[in-house]
Amino acid sequence: MKGLTNKIAVITGGLGDLGYATAQRLHEEGCRVVLVDLQPDMEGKAGLIHAHFVQLDISNEAAVEKACEGIAAQVGNVHILVNTAACFIFKGVEATAADWATINAVNIGGTSLMAKYIVPQMRSNGGGSIINFSSVSGFVGQSNFATYNATKFAIRGLTKCWAQDLAPDGIRVNTLCPGYIYTQAFINSCEKLGLDVEEENKRAAAMHLLNRQGRVEEVAAAAAFLASDDASFITGSDLLVDGGYLAK
């Protein structure tokens, strides 16, 4: 893909399934990659792709400011920001004030804080690309998912507003919206709930026109495309990587 060589890319949720796959792909495309995650990098995953690692809670503004200053000083001014980090609270009308505060602070607030402190670096570079992860859950209602889906709808709103604000700076802002992706987190949640992984995989597959769940590499390819100069006329857009979930 065009224009990725030597670009500095920060991926929040970089140790997660989709964040790490995106980091791997951007590394393969020649980017210098920084993984940001709440969890420590116990398995040394950053080292495997020659990436930097920053342990950070993206909902903590002082910590985000300090981390972004550190990235600029140690790696350089960032060109690409991929916001995949998310808090997963699935509740309906019974959600409490604490639930809302927690999920909003990470999914909306944390995403926003990362952009707040990275955008000045992109301006210094003369442009950049921000990719915010939403979901098919940012388009439709799903039972008992109100807390999560509200934040995924919000991500699409943020994207469109920032696309307007940042176009004059040459910064493109887009939303990436995966369907159900076959991840380790999916397998873990089936096991935690005592559900048969294969049965659940079949059930999830049937929700998509392509009759399967997506692969992390398929999402990563779309993120790399949005980050690259191949997407130079794309901003304020929602890119569905959903196997036809929303076309049904």
Ligand SMILES: NC(=O)c1ccc[n+]([C@@H]2O[C@H](COP(=O)([O-])OP(=O)(O)OC[C@H]3O[C@@H](n4cnc5c(N)ncnc54)[C@H](O)[C@@H]3O)[C@@H](O)[C@H]2O)c1
């Ligand atoms: N997996 C799917 O099927 C799917 C489908 C649609 C959309 N998405 C979206 O893709 C994104 C990534 O999902 P995933 O499946 O890779 O999840 P994941 O749980 O594997 O990864 C999320 C990562 O975010 C990190 N994180 C959580 N809170 C954080 C915080 N406060 N600060 C920094 N890091 C934090 C976690 O430690 C984790 O490593 C999410 O935004 C999710 O909504 C996923």
